[in-house]
Amino acid sequence: MIGVGKIKQYTNVLDRPLSKGKQEVSLSAFAFLFSELVQYNQTQVDNIAELERRLEDAGYAVGARVLELLCHREKGNRRETRLLGILSFIHSTVWKVLFGKVADSLEKGTEHEDEYMISEKELLLNRFISIPKDMGAFNCGAFVAGIVKGVLDNAGFPAVVTAHFVPVDGQQRPRTTILIKFAEEVLQREARLG
Amino acid sequence: MIVCVAVVGHQNNPLYIQSFTESDDVLKLHHIVHCSLDVVDERVNNPKKSGPTLNETFLGLLYPTENYKVYGYLTNTKVKFILVTTDLDVRDADVRNFFRSFHAAYVDAVSNPFHVPGKKITSKVFAKRVSGIVQTFGLSSAG
Numbered sequence: 001m002i003g004v005g006k007i008k009q010y011t012n013v014l015d016r017p018l019s020k021g022k023q024e025v026s027l028s029a030f031a032f033l034f035s036e037l038v039q040y041n042q043t044q045v046d047n048i049a050e051l052e053r054r055l056e057d058a059g060y061a062v063g064a065r066v067l068e069l070l071c072h073r074e075k076g077n078r079r080e081t082r083l084l085g086i087l088s089f090i091h092s093t094v095w096k097v098l099f100g101k102v103a104d105s106l107e108k109g110t111e112h113e114d115e116y117m118i119s120e121k122e123l124l125l126n127r128f129i130s131i132p133k134d135m136g137a138f139n140c141g142a143f144v145a146g147i148v149k150g151v152l153d154n155a156g157f158p159a160v161v162t163a164h165f166v167p168v169d170g171q172q173r174p175r176t177t178i179l180i181k182f183a184e185e186v187l188q189r190e191a192r193l194g
Numbered sequence: 195m196i197v198c199v200a201v202v203g204h205q206n207n208p209l210y211i212q213s214f215t216e217s218d219d220v221l222k223l224h225h226i227v228h229c230s231l232d233v234v235d236e237r238v239n240n241p242k243k244s245g246p247t248l249n250e251t252f253l254g255l256l257y258p259t260e261n262y263k264v265y266g267y268l269t270n271t272k273v274k275f276i277l278v279t280t281d282l283d284v285r286d287a288d289v290r291n292f293f294r295s296f297h298a299a300y301v302d303a304v305s306n307p308f309h310v311p312g313k314k315i316t317s318k319v320f321a322k323r324v325s326g327i328v329q330t331f332g333l334s335s336a337g
Contacts, residue, residue, distance in 0.1 A: 064271075065304055065305045069301050069305060071270035071271075079268065154270075154271040155270060156271075
């Protein structure tokens, strides 16, 4: 039969199937949305600590969902039970999906056993943000800290996560560090697992 | 024939229970799901072999009762999926596929920004997808 097996030609451009599209969102659209989020929260609170907490809560919700999605989509369904495993998962996989690149570095704290740091030369989030002098040490990276907290909490590693600016010589903008402090039970479990 | 599917949160709180037969007592199914949670905890805390089995999500046949078989699946966030079926000869691959599609539907339901984690899943789209998956499971096993 002639014609069977011919590729279907779409006469109307509207009938063509939609492509899957790139799994990316434009940075300017996100920056606009994030600035609105910060401004909205700023009107609702009267001090900086509360503002940081609100950004962290917003990030927490994102982190919980990102964990479920990534574990199903990418990791081949293996559950992380070790500390280093979950940290390297966040440092590479989560960062790659969220920001398009792996984080700059992952370090273990020297003073305390339960502290770890993920640093980034410039958080994608903070690229279009400048902090006024009277806001002091406020860092919009609290949103990213919330995301990390959401991932850790839901994976079974409760932790306190904060974002800090660390001044670096030779660079006019300070480096951002996400400080992760694990709860006592996590360290005990890790010691038990050997 | 799948009789019941359930999603249980990480504190063993029920997030979603759906039964697919009218003939059986719904309460009995709830009770079976509840008992299987103990078996899940036992498997998680005392693995039979250490190593890769410790991290496996699919837990396999949890326990067979008088005319039901119960299968379990554990996700990364300690959320458990329980499947109760009356089939006598269910293939392992079928159950794994079922859980994979079920996990995909669950991830989509949880990604909803209006869903509060820890509360019951109230999305109708999720319920419809689950019924769809349950029906295709029945067909592929029968063939």
